[in-house]
Amino acid sequence: MKHFFFLHWQSARNALSKILRQPLASLLTLLMLSVALSLPISLYLTVSSLQQWVGRLTATPQITLFMERSAEDADLAAVNGILRQHPKILTYTFVSKSHALTDLEKRNGLQGLADGLGGNPLPDAFIITPHDIDVRDLEVLQKELSGLPMVETAQFDAGWARRLYAMVELGRGLTIFLAAALGIALVLVTHNTIRMQILARRDEIEVSKLIGAPDSFIRRPFLYHALWQGVLAALAAWGLTSLLVRQANPAIAEFARLYNEHVELRGLDLRELGVVIGLSALLAVIGARLAADHHLRQIEPR
16 A cells, blocks of 8 residues: 555656656646636636625615505504514514605705695605515515505615626626636646647557556556646636736726725635635546547557
8 A cells, every 4th residue: 555655656746847847838838727727717706706795785685665645654553564474574664754854854954845845745664674685586575565555666676686686697607607618628638738748658658568567557647747737727827816806906996986885806715726726636637537548548569
């Protein structure tokens, strides 16, 4: 067992040394792979950051019930009782028309507004926070609440929420598609790289087979070469995306301040970085294994 681990350690060390001995060729390959990896990572971080921002915007979605101006205390009590027992409503607040008018006058410096209008033009209202924030469920709840007695309208900006939700879903779908496409590209690039190495070392491989070396022994250095390529490409892609985040965040923050919002792109956390490195290494090894199995079968000692 100790000899088995020693052979793997030796193959891994030799593969890394070979990459370092060919800095220019290795750098070009790693740069190509890292750019391919950084595209889906950047899109993922953008969608993830946008989703966090959307989550802050819609963390407490609200439906406002405006009562008819002729609603009496008995009508308000009836609606209050229905809202208290409704299973889809988390909390609600009653805002009387007198309180709403006082707040309007205070915020806009319009003291005496009711005197000029000959009365209070504002209705009583219930501000409702539902349990579920799914857009479709909110629309159903809005229609249900609009049918309550003496409710004039139930206001909820469903169109705005639907567009925001659809934009996040589109970004998530594009991330998955781009990650799958570039993952296949990573396999193909690694496959071609290992194929070129095998063909360049054809004579050496023939001699190894001639003295009885098994395919697993011959294949091992190529697999570790691909493994190191995948790991280093993932780390380089992490560096590229971190640079992108650092360069883009000041402009994004400045733009968001125009709308009194705080939005920024986030970087990969350690768990996500581990997943990226693992997937990159796995795809690279898969490409190398396919190339090695195919070409080693075709090479026989002469």
